[in-house]
Amino acid sequence: MNTPDTVNTAADTDLDLVAGLLRDVPDFPTPGIRFWDLSALLADGAGLAATTRLLAASAGEGEHAADVVVGIEARGFLLGAAVAHALGVGVVAVRKHGKLPVVAARRSYDLEYGSATLELPADVLRPGERALLVDDVLATGGTAVAACELVEGAGAEVAAISMVLELPALGGRARLGDRPVHTLLAR
Ligand code: AMP
Numbered sequence: 035m036n037t038p039d040t041v042n043t044a045a046d047t048d049l050d051l052v053a054g055l056l057r058d059v060p061d062f063p064t065p066g067i068r069f070w071d072l073s074a075l076l077a078d079g080a081g082l083a084a085t086t087r088l089l090a091a092s093a094g095e096g097e098h099a100a101d102v103v104v105g106i107e108a109r110g111f112l113l114g115a116a117v118a119h120a121l122g123v124g125v126v127a128v129r130k131h132g133k134l135p136v137v138a139a140r141r142s143y144d145l146e147y148g149s150a151t152l153e154l155p156a157d158v159l160r161p162g163e164r165a166l167l168v169d170d171v172l173a174t175g176g177t178a179v180a181a182c183e184l185v186e187g188a189g190a191e192v193a194a195i196s197m198v199l200e201l202p203a204l205g206g207r208a209r210l211g212d213r214p215v216h217t218l219l220a221r
Contacts, residue, residue, distance in 0.1 A: 049084075049088065056071070056199065058221070076109075087120070089218070092214075092216035093194065094193055103165070104128055105128070126165070161190065163191070194214040197218070200220045
């Protein structure tokens with residue numbers, strides 16, 4: 035119940051819903067990794083709507099508005115498409131190596147577990163466009179840095195990076211430098 039000095043906003047209610055639908059799984063995909071699973075959140079209509087509203091709210095407005103959303107494989111595709119639709123802009127899929135027929139550029143990077151390569155499709159980002167990067171989890175930041183470098187290498191600008199969950203102990207935010215980072219929750 036609200037008291038005069040505790041006012042719950044619609045965003046607080048959305049955030050509570052999102053937090054309640056996250057699940058952590060110990061020792062997946064390798065021993066010692068605590069994996070955050072968003073399956074139940076994405077499967078819940080109200081949860082997906084709340085997540086989309088909160089992620090879209092971190093996009094700028096007016097001259098700072100995002101022109102395009104960039105979703106990072108694979109859960110970033112689901113969230114990115116929803117956020118792009120909410121903002122009325124298009125979505126670009128930054129994909130893992132070997133999935134795209136025509137590649138503008140690629141970046142390899144280290145993960146919390148293993149390593150990977152991301153690729154940007156050719157001819158989808160225009161120089162000067164403002165891109166909102168969307169993914170599920172910010173861990174070491176390697177994935178987000180690689181995606182930012184692909185966007186910036188195409189001459190576009192990273193307007194902001196928007197993620198559901200941040201794992202602050204892994205230091206991802208610091209690796210992203212001055213780029214604006216918005217995360218809904220930290221664990
Ligand atoms: P990183 O590059 O270390 O920031 O890792 C971020 C990417 O790996 C995101 O696309 C996440 O989906 C995934 N990821 C890394 N660590 C975890 C984790 N502990 N739980 C869930 N997903 C993770």
